[in-house]
């Protein structure tokens with residue numbers, strides 16, 4: 001675990017040095033996105049259009065590349081398709097250093113140019129490169145890498161920038177306010193732009209029909225870099241091509257809103273170069289500006305493959321190419337908010353989708369360095385303007401890392417029997433333990449008194465931490481000696497007979513409810529029976545969520561098949577499937593689409609409900625709310641009043657079942673305050689890992705800020721959330737169904 | 745252009761901190777004169793005229809020294825408060841960019857409701873004669889220095905002169921201003 005220890009240290013260091021600045025900015029962007037997209041009519045339709053355009057364009061990319069070539073050449077420009085970074089850099093340096101004999105190249109912000117490291121290549125040939133985007137310029141002066149794909153210097157504070165300027169320019173009285181710093185940069189960069197020889201930009205989109213490229217900017221530096229120089233080099237990945245100019249429209253409406261929450265950025269440049277503008281001659285500046293010098297402009301479009309055409313052939317990574325690099329998935333991500341792109345990123349790209357980009361461009365090793373930081377909370381999914389299943393890409397890459405890096409000599413014989421046949425031997429121990437949580441839980445339940453006492457013992461925890469990387473500051477789950485399924489059978493099964501029931505339901509005994517938190521299962525049975533439901537609690541296998549979270553796709557897939565086999569007869573008999581654990585319901589509704597035949601997935605997804613969603617539906621259909629527990633009857637913590645603080649589960653939010661609990665509690669007369677935090681930070685097993693303990697607690701910190709001194713009764717739906725909130729607030733919340741179910 | 749588009753456009757400009765004045769085409773020079781600082785450079789307009797003091801064939805030195813640049817906009821996008829500035833041989837792009845204040849003249853007839861309309865206008869143009877158009881929304885801006893600042897590289901201020909269509913009377917604009 002030695003490399004992992006370094007990883008943990010690095011994360012702790014970045015949290016301390018950059019975490020606050022990154023958190024403030026990304027949370028601001030994220031709120032801006034929610035607000036701006038909320039005001040946009042037809043937001044969902046625009047996203048669907050954007051997705052269709054990308055699917056179509058990537059589908060016929062080779063043909064579109066040729067169209068772009070024809071269009072740009074017809075306009076008088078040149079297109080070069082570079083196989084890789086070295087090829088692109090060779091072309092660009094030859095053009096710049098040799099043909100143009102340029103001394104200085106001015107650049108606007110472009111992640112693709114960072115990817116190929118063109119600055120270094122140009123400087124090696126004696127060309128001075130000046131980043132003109134203010135954030136990029138700061139990083140160039142500081143010799144640092146971007147921490148965010150859209151706002152590259154968000155990790156730097158205003159004070160830090162002021163100190164940097166003072167040092168680099170030897171200033172006694174450096175600019176301090178944002179206004180002063182900006183004007184200082186405007187002036188310096190303005191001079192550098194005036195006598196530059198070549199202008200380099202990226203391109204957000206390129207239309208094949210006309211060779212028009214679109215640039216999304218705010219500062220005006222891209223406009224200046226293009227206008228002030230007679231040679232324009234645009235560097236763009238091949239995936240930036242769309243068929244027509246008209247198809248730019250949905251992206252223009254979505255990209256700013258999704259990223260920083262601006263409806264549209266200050267400048268959307270649509271260039272069909274070479275442009276007509278005269279080239280201002282700042283040396284001989286008493287000549288008329290409009291001197292026809294626009295006729296001598298030269299334009300080169302350098303399209304970069306660098307692994308992208310291979311990604312296009314890769315069924316799983318292909319979706320990455322739809323990404324428009326808006327940064328929504330970074331901003332929406334709890335872990336990213338805490339650590340930023342210096343930890344949650346690879347060579348060039350950062351945030352959840354970086355796993356796809358880095359795996360495709362740099363390789364699995366690079367992706368493996370940060371891929372763990374995607375916990376699969378799924379809060380980025382509804383934020384992505386092109387509907388990329390970002391957690392799935394992370395899962396796939398994790399699966400490939402598991403397989404590719406498995407070294408048989410490290411096989412740990414002790415836990416070998418825990419590794420299902422589908423997975424490679426030699427997976428690291430914490431991956432295996434979590435991936436086989438169901439087996440462990442069964443064992444733990446069988447030996448509950450002993451197991452619980454043992455796992456609490458200090459020396460045992462130290463060994464668990466050292467061998468399995470599970471942080472000793474975490475409470476380990478306490479196994480119940482009587483699983484829910486056994487309890488249900490022992491009580492004689494259903495209390496509401498079939499012929500008297502309003503409906504029939506199967507309560508899915510998820511691993512956590514069945515073996516650990518049996519009380520919430522019993523409460524669910526009471527609530528459903530109070531509403532005249534004939535309940536069954538059959539013995540069913542785990543959903544496959546824990547192995548999936550560890551990238552063990554084959555194991556998760558066979559779990560899906562087993563669960564479906566166990567539930568099919570019930571679904572055939574028109575029984576509803578009621579699920580307590582939101583992450584398991586999310587499996588049934590979302591991930592099982594990838595594992596089951598289409599018809600099976602649809603039937604199961606349609607038949608299954610979140611327990612609070614189900615209670616909500618029963619009440620809507622005439623169920624008697626008086627059969628449930630209203631606030632006045634409460635004792636214990638609930639007696640503090642009818643005031644409730646509710647933290648919905650991240651994946652529950654994504655699949656749209658988090659609001660039913662609020663509705664049910666309010667219908668019963670509770671006063672509910674909902675947590676503003678989208679993911680508690682525990683995310684299954686993530687927060688248990690020694691490397692990530694502090695990060696996990698930091699992600700959950702806003703919950704403590706919001707509910708730390710509350711006198712409200714705290715409820716939460718997910719098992720992980722329960723453990724995390726217990727750690728944060730010092731008291732374990734109950735599931736909403738435990739609040740509303742009648743007493744035993 | 746509908747009355748609703750005009751009022752949306754003006755509301756959006758207002759929220760972006762862009763000032764607007766309106767009048768008929770024959771008052772164009774006056775409206776520009778009120779809005780432009782000194783010294784001012786400009787590019788000859790399609791509709792309406794420029795005041796005398798605006799230098800229409802500036803040297804690069806005059807451009808660099810100018811406080812204000814005056815140009816046409818080809819199109820306005822009501823829903824976003826954007827104006828479409830087209831680069832040309834006369835220097836519309838540098839005149840709108842290398843200055844502190846950009847005064848942009850837009851005919852109401854050239855206002856379209858929303859982004860898709862703007863790209864339907866741009867598409868045939870780009871495929872035909874080739875088009876270099878920037879959709880500018882408010883002044884140049886940055887948040888890279890620890891707070892939102894206008895005038896990062898481009899203009900710090902933008903003023904729109906909206907030229908009313910023939911027949912549209914002042915009362916009409918009063919109504920929309922009240923909305």
Ligand code: SF4
Pocket residue numbers: 258322323324325326327328329330353383384385386387388390
């Ligand atoms: S994956 Fe989606 S949300 Fe993330 S940067 Fe790309 S387009 Fe934006």
